[in-house]
Amino acid sequence: MTEKTEKMVGKMGPDPDFPGKTSANTGAKKEKSGSVPVFSDPLQTLKQVFGFETFLPGQEKVISAVLDGRSALAIFPTGQGKSLCYQLPALHLPGLTLVVSPLMALMKDQVDFLVSKGVSAARLDSSLSLDEINAIYEQLHQNTLKLLYVAPERFANERFVGLVSRLQLSVMVIDEAHCISEWGHNFRPDYLKLAELTATFDVPAVLALTATATPKVAADIRQSFSIAEQDAVQTGFYRPNLRLLFAPAKDPDQALLQHIDANQPGPTIVYVTLQKTAQQVADLLAQAGHQARAYHAGLKNELRREVQDWFMASDTAIVVATIAFGMGIDKSNIRYVYHYNLPKSLENYAQEIGRAGRDGNPSTCLVLGSAADLLILENFVYGDTPENFGVRAFVDFIMERDEYFDCAVYELGNRFDMRPLVVKTLLTYLELEGVIKSTGPFYAAYKFKPLKPSAEMLARFDADRQAFLRSLFSCAVKKKVWFTIDLDEAVEKTGSPRKRIITALDYMEQSGDLVLEVTGARLGFRRVALDTFDPEIVKENKEKLKEKLVARFGHREQSDLSRLQLVLDLVNHEGCKTRFLLNYFGEDLESDCGHCSFCLNGKNEVVCRRASGPDMMDDALVVDLRQLCMDHPKALATSRQQARFLCGLSSPRLIRAKLLRHPLYGRTEKTGFAEIMAWAEKNI
Ligand SMILES: [Zn+2]
Numbered sequence: 001m002t003e004k005t006e007k008m009v010g011k012m013g014p015d016p017d018f019p020g021k022t023s024a025n026t027g028a029k030k031e032k033s034g035s036v037p038v039f040s041d042p043l044q045t046l047k048q049v050f051g052f053e054t055f056l057p058g059q060e061k062v063i064s065a066v067l068d069g070r071s072a073l074a075i076f077p078t079g080q081g082k083s084l085c086y087q088l089p090a091l092h093l094p095g096l097t098l099v100v101s102p103l104m105a106l107m108k109d110q111v112d113f114l115v116s117k118g119v120s121a122a123r124l125d126s127s128l129s130l131d132e133i134n135a136i137y138e139q140l141h142q143n144t145l146k147l148l149y150v151a152p153e154r155f156a157n158e159r160f161v162g163l164v165s166r167l168q169l170s171v172m173v174i175d176e177a178h179c180i181s182e183w184g185h186n187f188r189p190d191y192l193k194l195a196e197l198t199a200t201f202d203v204p205a206v207l208a209l210t211a212t213a214t215p216k217v218a219a220d221i222r223q224s225f226s227i228a229e230q231d232a233v234q235t236g237f238y239r240p241n242l243r244l245l246f247a248p249a250k251d252p253d254q255a256l257l258q259h260i261d262a263n264q265p266g267p268t269i270v271y272v273t274l275q276k277t278a279q280q281v282a283d284l285l286a287q288a289g290h291q292a293r294a295y296h297a298g299l300k301n302e303l304r305r306e307v308q309d310w311f312m313a314s315d316t317a318i319v320v321a322t323i324a325f326g327m328g329i330d331k332s333n334i335r336y337v338y339h340y341n342l343p344k345s346l347e348n349y350a351q352e353i354g355r356a357g358r359d360g361n362p363s364t365c366l367v368l369g370s371a372a373d374l375l376i377l378e379n380f381v382y383g384d385t386p387e388n389f390g391v392r393a394f395v396d397f398i399m400e401r402d403e404y405f406d407c408a409v410y411e412l413g414n415r416f417d418m419r420p421l422v423v424k425t426l427l428t429y430l431e432l433e434g435v436i437k438s439t440g441p442f443y444a445a446y447k448f449k450p451l452k453p454s455a456e457m458l459a460r461f462d463a464d465r466q467a468f469l470r471s472l473f474s475c476a477v478k479k480k481v482w483f484t485i486d487l488d489e490a491v492e493k494t495g496s497p498r499k500r501i502i503t504a505l506d507y508m509e510q511s512g513d514l515v516l517e518v519t520g521a522r523l524g525f526r527r528v529a530l531d532t533f534d535p536e537i538v539k540e541n542k543e544k545l546k547e548k549l550v551a552r553f554g555h556r557e558q559s560d561l562s563r564l565q566l567v568l569d570l571v572n573h574e575g576c577k578t579r580f581l582l583n584y585f586g587e588d589l590e591s592d593c594g595h596c597s598f599c600l601n602g603k604n605e606v607v608c609r610r611a612s613g614p615d616m617m618d619d620a621l622v623v624d625l626r627q628l629c630m631d632h633p634k635a636l637a638t639s640r641q642q643a644r645f646l647c648g649l650s651s652p653r654l655i656r657a658k659l660l661r662h663p664l665y666g667r668t669e670k671t672g673f674a675e676i677m678a679w680a681e682k683n684i
Contacts, residue, residue: 042067045088049117056081058235062207063089065231066171069204073177073221073232078211078354079330080235083110086173086207090146091119093170098203099149100194101175107149114147123149124160130506143168152179152190155197156523157440169203174225177208178347181220182556185212185347185563189421189428195224196432211354212347215586237350237585241357242365244577244596246570246607249368252340253284259338259366260290260318266335267311268318271352273341273376275322281340282320292318295325323348332359338366342373342608345563346570346584369571369608374564375672381560382673383419383649385553386426387640390416392546394426398436399527399542406442406522410652417634417641417653427523429549439524446505447484448476448514457513468496469504484519571607573598616668617676622683624664629684632657642684643677 042063046052055063058076062085065072076082087110090097101107107123114121122136122145139145140163154160174180179188180195198206206225213221213234222232249255256270270285270292272278278294285292291314295307311317312331319325323344337356343349349367357363386394394416401407412423430436450457454473458466475490476483490501509516566584573580578593592599625646629636635657636642644651645659648666659665668676 040092042088042092045091046084049091049119050084050088052084056084056235058233059084061233062231066205066207067092070231071206071208071225071227073208073210073218073225073227075210075213075218075232075234077235077237077239078351079358082175082209082211085209086171087114087119087147089171095168095170096140096143096145097147097171097173098164098167098169099147099173099175100152100155101149101173102152102179102188103176104151107151111147111149119147120145121147121149124154125151137163140167152188152194153441155190155194156438159440161197165201169201171205171207172198172201172203174198174206174208176210177221177225178210178213178217180224181213181217182559185345189424192428192432193438198225212350212585214347214584218586234586237354237582237587238578238589239354239357240593240595241360241362242353242578242595243362243600244353244581244593245364245366245600246577246597246605247366247368248605248607249370252368252370253281255368256281256338256340257284257288260285260336261288263336263364265316267315267331267333268336268338269325269334269352269355270318270320270338270340271325271343272320272322273344273373277341278320278322282318285318285320290318291316292320295319295321297322323352329355330358331355333361334358335361335363336366337363338368340368342367342369342377342567342571344377344567346566346581349567349570350581350585367571367607371609372670374568374608374610375670377564378561379647379649379669379673381557381564382640382677383644383647383651384422384560385557385640386416386418386422387638388550389638390418391426391550391553394418395430395542395546395549398430401525401527403527404439404524405527406444406524408444408520408522413652414656417651419651426549427525429552433545433548434528435545436525437528439526441521441523443518444488444520444522445484445486445518446502446516447482447519448505448509448516449481450483450514452513457508468494468500472496472501472504482517486520568608568610572604572609574604616671617679617683621664621667625680625684628659628662628664632659635659639677639680639684642680643673646676646680647671647673649673 042060043055046055056076057080058074059081062072062074066086066089072085074082074085086097086099099107104125107125111121111123120139122139124133124136128136136145136148140148150160174191174194176186177191179186180191181187182192206227208221208225208227210217210221218232218234221227222229247255260268270281272281275296275298278296282292282294293307293310295304299307307319308329311319312329315333320340334356337353339349339352343352353365356365394412397412397415409420409423412418413420416423418426427436431438458469461469471494472485472490473483475493476485485501485505487498487501490496491498494501505514505516508514570577570580570584576589576592576598577596578599579589582589598604625636625642629642635651635653636645636659641651641653645654645665646668648669650660654660654665
């Protein structure tokens with residue numbers, strides 16, 4: 001082992017980012033739980049509570065800013081101890097540390113870890129029962145909780161926002177803070193609102209955390225949370241033990257098999273773009289005698305957990321996964337990370353290869369490039385851009401609602417043929433424009449599964465209550481085993497208030513009469529702007545608003561496409577690949593890395609070239625598609641919709657029209673979206 005790698009091992013040993021998982025095998029000193037001392041010296045706390053002897057690079061600087069009540073930004077690669085930057089100060093500060101994180105599984109691990117150390121910590125999420133939620137609220141009122149983890153969606157709830165504004169907050173932590181940047185790789189509409197909201201809370205310090213941020217995204221985060229430049233701390237991304245290789249792949253199956261066969265077995269992740277590819281490639285590898293399994297968001301939770309456990313326990317396992325894999329795992333000896341398909345962005349690539357070789361030992365990361373991948377990724381981008389007329393109609397629709405209104409994302413998606421994320425983004429844009437204001441999400445219906453015959457349930461109630469329950473049950477609509485009760489309808493039919501109905505259903509669930517679940521999530525809003533008495537001004541404002549939103553989506557499309565171009569730039573780069581990548585993240589290596597495919601071969605091979613597939617757009621297609629458009633005027637009205645259909649990109653209306661199994665669906669998926677759209681505009 002070289003001196004350099006030895007140093008890495010020392011640096012990367014204990015992994016405070018996933019303390020629950022790793023503290024058992026890091027050799028870190030364990031403290032007696034339940035005996036948290038009085039905290040005055042951070043280093044003392046580090047040793048006594050967290051069991052580490054020294055801080056990792058960057059931690060001390062961030063911690064001292066937070067303890068001084070200054071907002072800070074920490075850009076540390078995954079596994080370099082971001083969580084400690086707030087967990088430790090939380091024990092020294094008087095008020096609550098509120099952690100906003102989109103990663104539910106990580107939240108649970110962290111809370112379990114903190115509680116095992118005797119720290120008062122909790123998480124608020126939708127899996128908790130009403131009693132558990134009330135217990136947390138009680139602790140908040142008494143100011144006995146040190147850390148509370150919540151998902152960003154929680155802030156759409158006015159009651160929760162009201163509660164937070166009354167609490168004594170010491171720090172607000174924004175995990176995965178890059179999600180705030182619209183020009184970042186993982187924009188989440190909820191995060192845009194979060195920055196505005198945070199400014200309204202009386203909180204001394206905001207701590208923004210991320211593993212990947214370009215200088216532009218970092219600047220966006222700093223501006224959003226008013227973080228001074230000197231309080232932004234970035235530790236290096238450079239991992240000298242990773243060999244970054246790139247190879248063109250006419251036949252990626254063959255290329256992957258060759259590489260796997262030619263190398264020593266070791267824990268391996270193969271990243272793919274599509275769920276169906278994950279299964280295909282896993283089967284391919286298994287047939288060739290490797291221990292390979294697929295992992296993607298389409299699998300049941302139980303199975304995913306099983307695959308994870310299997311991977312964690314093995315030294316030869318290969319997981320073929322979509323990007324969903326790796327969030328909750330920390331395996332230090334992953335030897336190979338293959339990209340069977342091109343990564344979506346350089347940020348994704350950096351995060352995915354960052355899972356290799358955390359133990360500091362040499363590890364290989366190989367990207368196989370093919371032109372078909374590029375088309376698929378580009379088509380995803382196009383598929384997520386809504387129609388201009390759709391955006392315009394959406395604005396009109398919202399402006400025509402009552403002052404207080406509610407809607408469901410899937411309903412709007414069907415009405416305007418937009419995917420759920422696009423609907424949520426549009427609603428967020430309207431909120432940011434001050435046109436609507438969230439009044440919070442709620443459930444419009446309850447569903448239950450009876451565990452006893454209704455006569456038996458009713459028997460123990462008096463005549464009055466029996467009559468009420470009978471009329472309540474008469475509102476229930478049966479679907480196989482579950483019954484659904486629409487709350488508005490039940491209020492009307494039974495003449496009882498909403499609260500009595502919910503209390504009755506809750507009571508019966510507690511008595512073991514039935515299993516109860518909420519359903520029909522709806523978002524409540526209030527319309528606030530554009531109301532003046534002058535209809536001309538309203539019209540003019542509305543027009544401006546529509547143009548602004550359309551332009552915003554156009555800008556996003558361009559920005560997503562240029563992000564893909566950067567991936568292409570890296571794989572084809574005529575020079576040290578490692579340097580190119582680090583440069584993108586604002587870091588400069590003083591010399592070439594010496595161990596990437598350029599440095600090893602002394603030259604570059606063009607890995608991925610933009611190419612058009614065979615031209616499938618012939619006269620027969622024109623005839624067939626015109627007929628289909630007449631049969632489905634709503635699903636195939638515009639050239640963008642037609643292009644989506646031909647490229648095999650799903651949309652709510654295509655699903656409703658049952659067109660995903662049509663032989664023409666995905667017919668021209670080997671041709672670029674923009675080209676097909678132009679063709680459709682001319683010919684259909
Ligand atoms: Zn190099």
